[in-house]
Amino acid sequence: MDYRRRADRQPTAWAGFCHIAGESPSMWRDCEVIDISMFGLGITLIHPQPWDLVNRRILVDVSAIGDAVNIRLEGEIRDAAFTLEGDIRIGLEFTGLSKSEQAVTAILSGIKTIEPKTAAPWAVR
Numbered sequence: 001m002d003y004r005r006r007a008d009r010q011p012t013a014w015a016g017f018c019h020i021a022g023e024s025p026s027m028w029r030d031c032e033v034i035d036i037s038m039f040g041l042g043i044t045l046i047h048p049q050p051w052d053l054v055n056r057r058i059l060v061d062v063s064a065i066g067d068a069v070n071i072r073l074e075g076e077i078r079d080a081a082f083t084l085e086g087d088i089r090i091g092l093e094f095t096g097l098s099k100s101e102q103a104v105t106a107i108l109s110g111i112k113t114i115e116p117k118t119a120a121p122w123a124v125r
Contacts, residue, residue: 018058
């Protein structure tokens with residue numbers, strides 16, 4: 001069987017905070033978005049039981065593009081497992097997105113690191 005994803009993943013290194021549905025409203029965890037596609041995210045975080053996370057909703061707040069832009073992403077945890085480092089790797093699927101939200105995730109999944117010299121050639125240095 002030749003398995004292919006619906007969309008390629010774009011590697012990221014976005015630090016953020018995550019809230020898992022069913023936990024105390026004040027319980028936000030440090031997390032890192034390690035990849036993104038227009039359909040979902042790969043996240044790492046610390047949690048004692050990955051099997052307890054599958055099918056739960058999760059909110060992810062990140063500063064994906066410097067500190068000036070904060071983004072909240074939300075979806076359903078489709079898989080969760082321990083990594084070799086001992087944290088949890090979560091696969092999150094965006095669900096119920098509007099057309100506008102789909103457009104935003106498509107743009108985010110295409111963002112690559114911007115080098116300062118190419119970001120704005122007209123900018124004063």
